[in-house]
Amino acid sequence: MLIPISNSARDYAWGSDTLIAELQGREPSGTPEAEIWFGDHPGSPSRVDDGTGRPLDRALAEVGVEPLPYLLKLLAAGMSLSIQAHPSRDQAAEGFAREEQAGVPRDAAERLYKDENHKPEIIVALSERFRALVGLRPLAETRRLLSSLPGRPGVRALAAALDEVDDEDDAAVLHRVMGWVLSGEATEVVDDLAAALTGADADDATSGFAAERAVLRRIAEQFPADPGLVVATLMNLVELSRGEALFAPAGVLHAYQDGLGVELMAASDNVLRGGLTPKHIDVPELMRIVDTGTGPAPIVEPDEIAPGVFSYDAGVPDFRLVRVEATFEAVAEMPLTGPAIVLATTGDVVVEAGGDRVELVPGTAAVVIAASVAIGGAGEAFVAQPGRR
Structure with a gap:
């Protein structure tokens, strides 16, 4: 059986004005087009193109097919998505039960766990360049990046905070620093880091981190005073070419930056955010599930x-x-x-x-x-x- 399906683009603010329209060979709509969902997820089920316009979840149920365990998307980013991580299946089940017991409405802005599932995801680049921040860079590299910036007090304070204390390893240092920054207690760090990245004295050409600084500068301009800028500074920058892919397993921070891709994920809506968004951020819960281990981004070779x-x-x-x-x-x-x-x-x-x-x-x-x-x-x-x- 074959069931042709389609869906409308979702107009999230971070979406691209042109990429999905160019793929489909039509004129742009005039508004950002961020994602098209292909699947039966109740958040935006596809339509069946047989003249009935039925949602796919209903059509599948009618022929005895269980809900799909995945959701397929076209994703087009024109600016940074929120920094986010997803829980493991056990963490999701525990968090969902906790919020259910507490009576948090499932559509509440502060609700974190909409279901009991995990949400690993993979994305394959369709554009010639797809940029993303994924996972945390080794601390030695982040210290080198910070040393290339103008030495404002907040930048120096961040560099000092990233120094190991006693027997702390990199993961413990990053966990401590991220919690401090996201708590709202490091406004000078955020402001000075933004100024160092965007000021007239910023010099990318000689830093050795030209690509990273260009992405971080754009983030600083798009999200003024957002502590997520500091978190982004700790993350690996990945530049995928067409056909290349990366994977975001449970707990790994990621924030797609720009480009067009095909994304596939487990059918879940559980997201814990870590900055670059006006949406709710629960810092203690994020810090409970986030993986602060360091290393290269998880690239998937076809x-x-x-x-x-x-x-x-x-x-x-x-x-x-x-x-x-x-x-x-x-x-x-x-x-x-x-x-x-x-x-x-x-x-x-x-x-x-x-x-x-x-x-x-x-x-x-x-x-x-x-x-x-x-x-x-x-x-x-x-x-x-x-x-x-």
Whole structure:
């Protein structure tokens, strides 16, 4: 069975004015377009394109299909998303039960746990450059970055706070400093760091951190006086090229900066924020679940499992993402582990399953309920499906 689906773009303020429109080959709407959701998540279920306009969750229930364990998105960032981390499954279950018992309405602005699930996520770049802040940089590197900035008192205070105390390791130092900054007690640090990044005496060319400083300067300009600037300064900058991917497991801080990508995540809405947002930030709860270990960003290398078929395996049971470079000469045939969604991103893609056939153009998708799927035509498509349990 094939079910063509579509959805409207969500107009979050951080969205791009042009990227999704360019992918779909249409004029921009005139407002930011941040995400298009492909799935049955109740927050914005896709519509079934059969003339009925039914939401996908209802259509799947009608044919006896359980809710999808994943959510597929087109994501287009024009400015930084909020810095955020997601809980593990155990943390989510505990937090959800706690807020339920406390009677916090599920639609309340201060509600943190909307469900009992974790929310690992992977994103593959569609634009030629996709920038993101992901995970925490080793402290020695952050100290070098700070030493390249003009020596304002707040910058010096931050550098001093990042020095190890007694037997603290890097993770403990970062946990302490992040809690201090986000508590609102470090306004001089925030102000002086912003001034050091944006002032006339800032010199990126000789710092060795030109790319990082350019991103941080833009954040400082877009989010004045936001303590998330300090958290962003502690994070790894990743620049993905088209087709490259990164993974954000439980507890890892991340904030996409700019670019277009295909994102796949577990079907959850649990987000704990750490700055660069007007939304609610619960500092104690964030610090309880955040992973302050340091190291390189978690990049996922694609594995070519067949000619023109690339698997991005994040090692989670909720989802698996495959990219197909379709050609008329060689149709890609794939076994499926459960209900799948095929999303076209370039060209004209032909999808066949169970005797049904649908043609997709960029930005359109179809649900596949079958044991396998064949993808041909001439273009690129992404296939989301449950992971291997």
